[in-house]
Amino acid sequence: MTNTPKTYKTEIDFSADWEIPAQEKYIFQFYHQQLKDLEANQLHVHGVKLYTVDSGIVVTAIIRHSLPKKLRLDQVVLLVKDTEGKELAKKQFDMQLFGDLEPCTARPWNFLFEMEDLSVPYEEIKNEMEFEMAFEYYEKVVKDFELYLDENWSNGLTEDQQNYVHELVSTLEPLKENEISIVGFHFHESADAVNIYIIIRNSFSNGLTIENLPIQLFDAAGDMVCKLGFPLGQFTIASKQARPISLSFSKEVFQKETPDFSSWKIEMIPQTL
Structure with a gap:
């Protein structure tokens, strides 16, 4: 019935x-x-x-x-x-x-x-x-994001690298209003870890504080390599702001033994934020 x-x-x-x-x-x-x-x-x-x-x-x-x-x-x-x-x-x-x-x-x-x-x-x-x-x-979208580099990032990047990040932010796809988004832009693999630079964008009308950032890492085959929650303390990001951060994935927590990182993708798990 x-x-x-x-x-x-x-x-x-x-x-x-x-x-x-x-x-x-x-x-x-x-x-x-x-x-x-x-x-x-x-x-x-x-x-x-x-x-x-x-x-x-x-x-x-x-x-x-x-x-x-x-x-x-x-x-x-x-x-x-x-x-x-x-x-x-x-x-x-x-x-x-x-x-x-x-x-x-x-x-x-x-x-x-x-x-x-x-x-x-x-x-x-x-x-x-x-x-x-x-x-x-x-749906309304937010197109223009202001890049914020804290002291560590400003001192740690050359002028060319800073210009590259500024250009990258300006070319990213617009976000729907009231979203938080991540984009990976640099990948480095060492013997025991994978290090990734990401940009976090906030399209909410208010600033946000992110205490924990849960991320999934996928390889070229589309397989999930690992899933980690990164404690960020009091990581604040203002409205319509883009802010970079670096994340390290220890290979000890990999769920796939031989991932193919010829291409890669990261995704945020929003329901756990």
């Missing part, structure tokens, strides 16, 4: 900043009543009307959600598609004037897609044509 997910009927709410004639409110209420109930914690956009204008197209839509708390949208990316799924337009909108939505409510809104937002020639879009709408979800 399968459990049927609980669904929620939203209540329509009109913005105080949009003066809507009573007749149009009845039309929105009619469209809203035709919509299927939402499952828990959903955000949905439903297109009502599409109008062609001299500057592009205006789409009237109803945004609704089934969250148990107020919803405030900052930025959203909306897609307009035809009934066969072909993309007609896409644009990111600032939703500051949209305001807060109480729990399980819906609100109509107008969206202007200008000519540069259209994905097809303007002539392909017909006034009041049937269409569909969707959110394009994206």
